Amino acid sequence: MPSVLPDGEPVPHDGSLPAPALAGAADRPLGFYLHVPYCATRCGYCDFNTYTATELRGSGGVLASRDNYAQTLVDEVRLARKVLGDDPRQVETVFVGGGTPTLLAAADLGRMLAAIRDEFGLADGAEITTEANPESVDPAYLAQLRASGFNRVSFGMQSARQHVLKILDRTHTPGRPEACVSEARAAGFDHVNLDLIYGTPGESDEDWQASLDAAIAAGPDHVSAYALIVEEGTQLARRIRRGEIPMTDDDVHADRYLMAEETLSAAGFGWYEVSNWATSVPGRCRHNELYWRGADWWGAGPGAHSHVGGVRWWNVKHPGAYAQALAEGRSPGAGREVLSAEDRRVERILLELRLAQGCPLELLAPAGARAAARAVSDGLLQSEPYAEGRAVLTLRGRLLADAVVRDLVD
């Protein structure tokens, strides 16, 4: 979650939604994202909403600390219950992200999940994921998470190479994330993901190949591979600007992506979103699929974003201000936008086109449809799905997805 919030209209004090947002809700899955805004140290490339201080205060003096954070978040889950009223849906997916969720006690993560179970109920076979830092978990911690209901865990591996991890300010030792996969399997997790980053300054093709091989050998059923984005305002951006670290060329990113696709598919992983691969359909991250398919989710925690029925809103960023709002019985929402029909159409194209399933051609206006035909002849969209009414990116098209989207939304 990027740390810069969009502009929008204010959120009502009670967090209530416009009535149309809840119409037809029963037909859409509902998920929860829980944000944990704490990290032991801040990584140089990260612009997420996270803090290394353990205690932060709101303007009214309310304390937000790592220790009471779970309780504060539970307050927002209860607010969600009120806002969604008699919405009968059970929760299909929960995803705890950060920050570093595993800086909290496993019992805290369990309490947060329990609140959702109590207020909404969890659907049969619900996917319950937490992100985890390889250095902050051990077999006992993982066993506790599993026991409290978590069934999927995502480790930030990033790279198998020490010098690459160092540029990223990651403190774990190479090999530790792979060991985490075994520990998670032993603890009874069915689904395990490893996050990788490519194109870090100083990373060679060989380093990247080694990272891919190590990740696959560890035996996860899901891999996310992201090109390193140098976000404005980060330490990494400053170091690049000062010339201390070279910027990675886009062509190198393209080469590394092709390596990832080749290595992962040879190992039995299939891409299902531009940056995500899984060994099977059940191995896919259902929670992320909610984002990409315009489903409903409630994002709880400072700076978290939510979407319900065409209304997007986002919470205040600062943990102190967040805790203050909830302590005063107010919604922590900082702003929201009510999407127009055209906004929703554009979002569907830009999100669904990133998926292996692609987006239906019927979403396109005449100019966009003509652009799609050109994209097929330019080798950016696959011709077979196109003939069946879907715009699906080719491998080259995946690397140029944003350009294709710009043409298709016309």
Added chain:
Amino acid sequence: MPATPTHVPEPSRTDPALIRNFCIIAHIDHGKSTLADRMLQLTGVVEQRQMRAQYLDRMDIERERGITIKSQAVRLPWAPTTGDGEGTTHVLNMIDTPGHVDFTYEVSRSLAACEGTILLVDAAQGIEAQTLANLYLALENDLTIIPVLNKIDLPAAQPEKYAAELAHIIGCDPSEVLKVSAKTGEGVAELLNKVVAEVPPPVGVADAPARAMIFDSVYDSYRGVVTYVKVVDGQLSKRERIQMMSTGAAHELLEIGVSSPEMTASDGLGVGEVGYLITGVKDVRQSKVGDTVTQLHKGATEALGGYKDPKPMVFSGLYPLDGSDYPELRDALDKLQLNDAALVYEPETSAALGFGFRVGFLGLLHLDVIRERLEREFGLDLIATAPNVVYRVIMEDGTECTVTNPSEFPTGKIAEVYEPMVRATVLAPSEFVGAIMELCQSRRGNLLGMDYLSEDRVELRYTLPLAEIVFDFFDQLKSKTRGYASLDYEPTGEQTSELVKVDILLHGDKVDAFSAILHKDKAYAYGVRMAGKLRELIPRQQFEVPIQAAIGSRVIARETVRAIRKDVLAKCYGGDISRKRKLLEKQKEGKKRMKMVGAVEVPQEAFIAALSTDEGDSKGKK
């Protein structure tokens, strides 16, 4: 104390023997306007409290740049405090002259209205090339020259050195050079006395049909065109019908008068007098500088000599950055033309830049001033193509065409191409002679001669193709001489040259805005430079874009913009979606501002950067 002259002769009834018509020749910044202001004060025509700095320069740009673009004439009463005419009130007509190289013709007409000139030179800087050029013009017109050093109050002033220099140039004794400070007023009364004593009175035939020479015409939004004239023969009277002799057009004389310095109506103007006419015309092209005015009935049959139509020498395409500003640009040019008979333009369409105008200028400063006025006074953002000159092309079959836009250069079998030439004068400290020669040589210059004006100041005379100085010659000259050199040039006809047209092609499509006509020896360097520049400026497209420079079908330089391979955001999760949609909207807006050259999207900034003369960034890189 300002003198308060008595018995001031009135317009239309002034004895020519009491009239002195003079102008001031000076370089920018040498203090002409300040001196004029001081004369206004000293003769009492402007009271102290009304005085604002540089009273006579009316346009903001002039005031800011300290230059005079449009001249005016002011009638000053002055009773000399010494000499033969002591105590008798004379009429001094001070005719302000434009100070820049591009306005040589206007200067020559202003000079033709005078019998004498003050040669004003900064005592800390010495004479500059344009001043020298105007001085030669004055000598050609047989004007009496009064050499004056200004700014003698400055600590850096070297009056002895520059008095010797001036004396050397005009052939007088250094002691005859007056020393004044226009700022403090020191020496200004003596100068006025000297004008009366030395400048001859005008001579004309009083009982002949009127002949008055137009030396300036200015558009005023309230009064229409104000025409400044000097009556050579006869008399012009109010409410008379007059005729412009070059066109035969007749006008009613709505008002006649003199400036002192506000316009003051009079009964008329007699022999030797200088004043203004208002006829109600709205366009300065109906009242042309150099033309002769006479009465409609029983008027003169022979015009005064020296009239020329202004001829644009330099052309540039002007395009609005925002295509929807095209009507505003047209209106703005229409308005500027009301006051600028030398400005010509016609609509032009560029495949790359859209709708605009091909605009003709007298020279570089003229171009600069017009562009700046369009941007500042009319709030327009413009792209200007590289300035070019006018070529005359003779085909093998004997047909001839005139090319004012490089993209219209003919493609068939060409026998000869003629390009305009100038005679350039450069003045600089002698230490820079080598650098100047090197520069002029590299611009196909031909040295005509070199003279030492003083021990350490040199005058170099060259013939140069005008095309070689329209682009960045002056900037180069300034930078190679640490700002000390000054330049003047005048057209001297044309010559045949081995000229070729270089086209720039993007992905096989010609970009008309980048076509250039060059000497064949320079074509390769231009091609390499433009192709290299564009490779940096054109964003990567989904396909490879070859950039070629070509003469006809022969490619002389080639670069390639590699195809973009990655244009995708790595992450798109819950919190990224709003941001991503807004980014998409922004990118769509940016895409709308792209200009299409064939299938290639080129951002407008790339055109601006490629057309700019600034090479600093490419040199600065290591």
